Amino acid sequence: MQGIKEKFAGGKSKLKTTLGISNEMALPRLVKVVLSSGTGKVSDKKKKELIFDRITRIAGQKASVRPAKKSIANFKLREGQPIGVVVTLRGERMTEFLNKLIHVVMPRMRDFKGITPTSIDDIGNMTIGIPEHTVFPETAEDDLKDVFGLAVTIVTTARNKNDAEALFRHLGLPIK
Numbered sequence: 001m002q003g004i005k006e007k008f009a010g011g012k013s014k015l016k017t018t019l020g021i022s023n024e025m026a027l028p029r030l031v032k033v034v035l036s037s038g039t040g041k042v043s044d045k046k047k048k049e050l051i052f053d054r055i056t057r058i059a060g061q062k063a064s065v066r067p068a069k070k071s072i073a074n075f076k077l078r079e080g081q082p083i084g085v086v087v088t089l090r091g092e093r094m095t096e097f098l099n100k101l102i103h104v105v106m107p108r109m110r111d112f113k114g115i116t117p118t119s120i121d122d123i124g125n126m127t128i129g130i131p132e133h134t135v136f137p138e139t140a141e142d143d144l145k146d147v148f149g150l151a152v153t154i155v156t157t158a159r160n161k162n163d164a165e166a167l168f169r170h171l172g173l174p175i176k
Contacts (some may be wrong), residue, residue, distance in 0.1 A: 028158035037150040040083040059087040108135040114176035124158030
């Protein structure tokens with residue numbers, strides 16, 4: 001099992017020819033991975049703490065609770081009320097998480113046939129929605145009654161969608 005770091009370092013010449021870039025410093029690279037989960041509908045304080053704890057376990061780094069920016073009466077939402085949990089991974093933790101995501105989590109996902117290319121936005125970032133957090137090995141043994149979804153956003157320095165797709169394919173992400 002070859003890791004993300006080894007694939008990128010070992011195959012820069014292949015990526016250079018694919019993208020038609022002569023300078024190695026102009027190649028797109030990974031910046032950060034952001035894990036996020038919304039807790040807006042959940043009114044139980046213990047369930048919000050459970051989501052916070054599980055995201056922290058999945059990421060291997062303490063999560064941050066995000067408050068609402070403004071009040072919305074129709075949603076019974078007040079400014080400052082916690083509505084989400086976010087973790088930003090960089091460096092070594094980012095590469096370890098991506099290795100785990102590609103080699104452990106995605107094969108465990110039910111009916112997974114690959115990531116659609118439409119999940120890559122126009123500025124070169126990819127957002128993957130994971131419907132059940134139980135596919136992660138850190139949380140598999142816990143209760144199955146409190147299942148929640150999360151989003152994984154991979155931020156790159158790619159300038160467009162095609163460069164980002166080439167980078168993700170080069171790193172081994174299973175894109176359809």
